[in-house]
Every structure is written in structure tokens, then in C-alpha cells.
Amino acid sequence: MNRFFISTLVLLMAISGNAYAYLDPGTGSMLMQSLIGVIAAASMTASLFWGRIKIAFYKFSGKASASKPDEDSPEK
Amino acid sequence: MSLERISGSWRDPSGHVYEQDGRIFRSVTEHGRALYEAARDQGVLDYAIKHKFLVGCTELPKRMWPIGILGAAYVLEHPRIPYVSYPYEWTFEQLQAAALHHLDFQLALLARGFKLTDASAYNIQFLGSQPIFIDALSLSPYKEGEYWLGHQQFCEQFLNPLLLRAVLGVTHNAWYRGSLEGIPSTSLNKLLPIKKYLSWKMISQVVLPARLEEQAILAPASAIDKVNSKSAKKGLSRLAYQGFLTQLRNWIAQLHPRVTGKTVWSDYAKYNTYNDEGKSEKQRFIEEFVSSVRPQLLIDLGCNSGDYSVAALKSGAHYVVGFDFDQNALSSAYARARQAENSLNFLPLWLDAANPSPDQGWQQIERSSFKVRANADALLALAFEHHLAIAKNIPLSQVVEWLVSLAPQGIIEFVPKEDETIQRMLALREDIFVNYNLEAFEEALNGCATIVDRLNLPDSARVLLRYQVKVL
Numbered sequence: 001m002n003r004f005f006i007s008t009l010v011l012l013m014a015i016s017g018n019a020y021a022y023l024d025p026g027t028g029s030m031l032m033q034s035l036i037g038v039i040a041a042a043s044m045t046a047s048l049f050w051g052r053i054k055i056a057f058y059k060f061s062g063k064a065s066a067s068k069p070d071e072d073s074p075e076k
Numbered sequence: 077m078s079l080e081r082i083s084g085s086w087r088d089p090s091g092h093v094y095e096q097d098g099r100i101f102r103s104v105t106e107h108g109r110a111l112y113e114a115a116r117d118q119g120v121l122d123y124a125i126k127h128k129f130l131v132g133c134t135e136l137p138k139r140m141w142p143i144g145i146l147g148a149a150y151v152l153e154h155p156r157i158p159y160v161s162y163p164y165e166w167t168f169e170q171l172q173a174a175a176l177h178h179l180d181f182q183l184a185l186l187a188r189g190f191k192l193t194d195a196s197a198y199n200i201q202f203l204g205s206q207p208i209f210i211d212a213l214s215l216s217p218y219k220e221g222e223y224w225l226g227h228q229q230f231c232e233q234f235l236n237p238l239l240l241r242a243v244l245g246v247t248h249n250a251w252y253r254g255s256l257e258g259i260p261s262t263s264l265n266k267l268l269p270i271k272k273y274l275s276w277k278m279i280s281q282v283v284l285p286a287r288l289e290e291q292a293i294l295a296p297a298s299a300i301d302k303v304n305s306k307s308a309k310k311g312l313s314r315l316a317y318q319g320f321l322t323q324l325r326n327w328i329a330q331l332h333p334r335v336t337g338k339t340v341w342s343d344y345a346k347y348n349t350y351n352d353e354g355k356s357e358k359q360r361f362i363e364e365f366v367s368s369v370r371p372q373l374l375i376d377l378g379c380n381s382g383d384y385s386v387a388a389l390k391s392g393a394h395y396v397v398g399f400d401f402d403q404n405a406l407s408s409a410y411a412r413a414r415q416a417e418n419s420l421n422f423l424p425l426w427l428d429a430a431n432p433s434p435d436q437g438w439q440q441i442e443r444s445s446f447k448v449r450a451n452a453d454a455l456l457a458l459a460f461e462h463h464l465a466i467a468k469n470i471p472l473s474q475v476v477e478w479l480v481s482l483a484p485q486g487i488i489e490f491v492p493k494e495d496e497t498i499q500r501m502l503a504l505r506e507d508i509f510v511n512y513n514l515e516a517f518e519e520a521l522n523g524c525a526t527i528v529d530r531l532n533l534p535d536s537a538r539v540l541l542r543y544q545v546k547v548l
Contacts, residue, residue: 027299028289029228034308036280040319047322
């Protein structure tokens with residue numbers, strides 16, 4: 001009985017140890033990106049689209065912020 | 077002085093950082109040559125430096141390479157960062173500024189077909205109040221379809237510590253210091269309240285990655301299969317990559333520390349024990365000292381919201397690093413440094429003086445201790461010593477020796493026992509400090525330095541002593 005218990009314990013420790021040691025730490029993050037990347041892309045498209053509507057609106061209403069952004073300026 | 081390789085510079089085989097006579101060099105190895113040349117030749121390096129995303133770097137001709145750098149394809153020189161600090165010494169606002177700097181840099185790079193290869197918070201340093209990226213070899217060309225491989229590192233080193241404070245009101249410093257790679261999503265997920273399920277940002281950036289990580293640890297083979305599956309192999313579109321960066325940027329920019337009441341020193345500037353005359357006398361004494369020394373680096377221990385740090389800068393100090401234990405006081409100090417016109421050369425940092433940052437990390441030298449980095453030309457320790465001598469029971473002579481070891485000259489304020497602040501400290505405890513008095517303080521100071529000037533503050537028994545370490 002004792003021998004069975006000890007060998008099971010050793011096996012469990014070996015399994016969990018291997019799992020931790022040989023897995024890339026970013027696996028969870030990569031799986032997340034593959035699962036919901038489409039949603040991130042869709043929200044980005046929506047916000048770009050919304051940004052264009054706003055620019056068009058400003059241009060239409062003649063506000064200064066409609067001026068073309070500086071090509072060399074960082075995207076903030 | 078001989079060439080020394082910086083102890084934290086070993087992870088990346090693309091190059092290493094060296095120091096010689098106060099100058100900072102970076103080798104680019106054959107392994108890193110192609111990526112460096114791509115960033116340089118496509119103008120991305122120049123763009124990043126011009127827009128203050130990246131610290132300056134100059135490619136040195138071979139005849140100017142320092143002797144001792146082996147196997148280099150190129151050698152670059154960087155301007156020296158006046159004081160290297162770590163994320164576990166930053167306030168919430170400094171970590172937030174560093175996170176936004178990282179994301180802004182990534183977005184600007186992505187627009188130019190480049191990306192950052194990792195998301196280490198240690199690659200960001202502060203020049204005064206301004207964050208700056210320091211690793212010129214972290215830039216590499218972006219390939220359509222690739223995942224954001226630094227995402228988990230970004231979450232652990234930036235997002236999770238910020239959420240700890242913003243959602244739970246717990247500061248990140250102690251945990252981060254004990255866990256140099258940041259706060260794991262699996263740990264944070266266990267602590268977040270149930271309302272996390274109402275937020276898509278929380279679900280997508282914390283809950284989901286944590287759950288998937290846990291599943292992957294339990295069944296690694298299946299996780300690897302999923303990553304290698306046909307659908308996952310398609311990778312991440314450029315738009316999705318940009319979407320993750322933008323979503324995180326917008327979220328982090330809106331985070332605030334959760335208000336959990338006033339901290340000890342947040343109202344100190346308004347309600348301290350000085351009168352106006354005392355304050356101006358004190359200021360004049362400090363200004364006189366600083367203008368006569370004009371230190372390159374001055375340490376202001378117990379800087380509070382930075383009144384005397386700013387006075388020191390105005391009097392000729394080139395760079396001031398302020399330390400305090402109180403988060404709200406430090407937040408005020410950082411806001412002051414950032415909002416000032418041209419931003420100040422003032423870096424406020426979190427410090428528990430009774431337990432300063434140790435040498436730690438790989439081989440216990442990867443991240444340097446406070447003691448190793450604190451090589452200042454001048455010291456201000458105003459209304460500070462009693463927080464060690466009385467509040468922490470540290471013998472007065474040891475406190476004085478430690479203070480003097482930080483800089484060869486400075487001003488230390490002695491707070492006598494009858495002072496209101498010490499009376500409050502002793503209100504509910506036994507007074508075991510029989511040898512705590514001005515005579516003992518002066519004796520200790522005379523043991524390791526010379527007292528060259530003094531100021532008895534009007535209407536108070538406090539004394540400011542200016543010291544100079546004896547030259548043997």
C-alpha cells in the first residue's frame with residue numbers, strides 16, 4: 001500500500017514538474033490571442049471607422065482639428 | 077577604469093551593455109547584426125530617438141571601441157541614465173507612464189513595420205519624470221500574422237501591478253520586488269472581485285489568459301496542439317495586433333489608484349510643524365549649501381512632495397532623486413516634476429529606508445541594491461532620521477553612519493524628542509530612547525564627518541547640521 005502511495009505521489013510530482021518546466025510561459029496569452037483576435041480586429045476597425053466619421057464631421061463643420069495631422073508625428 | 081559588463085545584461089544574445097569611466101556602451105553581436113541593421117537602415121532607430129521613444133545611440137567607428145569588447149559587429153554609445161530605477165521603486169503613476177510609453181512606442185513602430193521583441197518593464201528608465209526606452213536591440217521587423225509575443229510579459233510587468241492598485245487598492249511595490257518578473261495573471265485573477273465578469277477588458281486581458289494558462293499547465297500537450305492547430309496557425313492580423321495595443325492603451329490611460337483614504341504624509345506640506353519663518357530659514361540654508369556644491373546628483377531622503385528637491389534644482393543641483401515611503405506624497409512629487417515647464421530633473425522613488433532594495437535576481441547581481449546605486453554628491457535628509465531612530469528603533473549612531481555613507485556632504489536635520497512629531501510617535505509606547513539627544517547625534521556625526529555649519533530653526537528645537545566627510 002505504502003509503495004503504491006509513494007509511487008503515485010512521485011508520478012504526480014513528475015507530471016506537474018514537467019508541465020511547468022517545458023511549457024512556454026506565453027502559451028495562455030497566445031491561445032487568448034488566437035481565440036479573440038477577431039474581436040480585437042473588429043473593435044479596431046470600428047474605432048478607425050468612427051475616427052473617420054469624426055474627421056469628416058469636423059471637416060464639414062469647419063473645425064481646426066480637421067487639419068491634416070503631421071506626417072512625422074508619433075501616433076499617440 | 078576597466079571595462080565592466082552591466083550585470084543585468086545577459087538575456088539577449090544580440091548584444092551586451094558595458095560601462096567604462098562613466099560611459100555606457102552596447103555591443104551588437106553577429107546574432108543581432110541583421111535586426112540592428114534593419115532598424116538602422118530603414119530609419120526606424122533615428123525616428124525612435126528623434127521622438128524620444130528611445131534613448132540616444134551613436135554608432136562608434138572601430139578605432140573608438142573600448143578595449144575588451146569581444147565578438148562585436150558594432151559598438152554603440154548611449155548617454156548615461158543619471159539614476160537607474162526599477163518598477164518596484166516606482167509609484168502607480170510612474171508605472172502607468174512607463175506602460176503608456178511602451179504601448180505608444182509599439183504603435184508607432186507598427187505603423188513603420190516594426191515591433192518590440194519583448195515587454196520588459198526594466199527596459200524603461202526615467203530621465204527626470206520622462207520615461208524612455210533603453211534597449212536599442214529590442215526592435216525587429218514585424219511579420220504579418222505573428223502573435224504579440226510580449227503580451228503576457230506586458231500584462232505581468234505593467235497591467236497587473238496597475239490593476240492591483242486600481243481595483244483592489246493594494247500597492248504593487250512589495251509584491252513586485254519579491255517577484256521580479258511582475259504579478260502573474262493567474263494570481264491576480266484569483267484576487268479580483270466577481271464584477272470582473274462584467275468587464276470585457278478584464279475578461280479578455282486577465283481572466284481568459286489566466287484560465288488558458290492554468291489549462292495549459294494541466295494539459296501541456298493539448299495546449300501546444302491548439303497553438304499549432306490550423307486555425308491558430310493563421311496567427312494574428314495586423315489589425316488585431318494594433319487592436320490589442322490600442323485597447324490596452326485606452327484602458328491603462330484611464331486607470332487611477334483606488335482611493336483608500338489619506339496616507340500619513342499626503343497633507344504634510346499643508347499641516348507640518350514649521351512656521352513660515354522656520355520654513356524660509358530652512359530653505360535659505362539648503363540653497364546656500366546646494367549653490368556652493370552644485371552637485372551632479374543629489375539624494376533627498378524623505379522628499380515628500382518635493383519642496384526641497386525643487387529648491388535644490390533651482391540652486392544648481394543637476395539631478396535630484398527623491399525618496400519617500402508615502403505613495404500619495406510621491407504621487408504629488410511626480411505630478412509636480414511632470415507638470416513643470418520643461419519637466420524637472422527630479423525623480424521621486426519609493427523607498428523603505430529600513431529595508432532598501434537589495435541586490436537580487438540572477439546571481440543576486442541582476443538588479444542592483446539601493447546602496448550600490450546611491451552614489452550621490454550631496455545629501456538632504458530633512459525631518460528624516462527620527463523615522464529610523466525612533467520609529468524603527470535603529471541606534472542613532474547607525475542611522476548617522478548610514479546617511480553619511482550615501483554622500484560625502486550634506487544636510488541632516490535633527491528632530492529632538494520634545495518635538496510634536498516624536499511625542500506623537502511615543503504617545504502609546506514606552507520611551508526606550510534614553511540616549512536620543514542632540515549631543516549624541518553630534519557625537520555620531522563627528523565620528524564620521526566634520527560639522528561645517530548649523531542652523532537652529534526659529535521657534536523649534538530642531539537643528540540642521542551640514543556635514544563634510546573628512547578627507548584622509
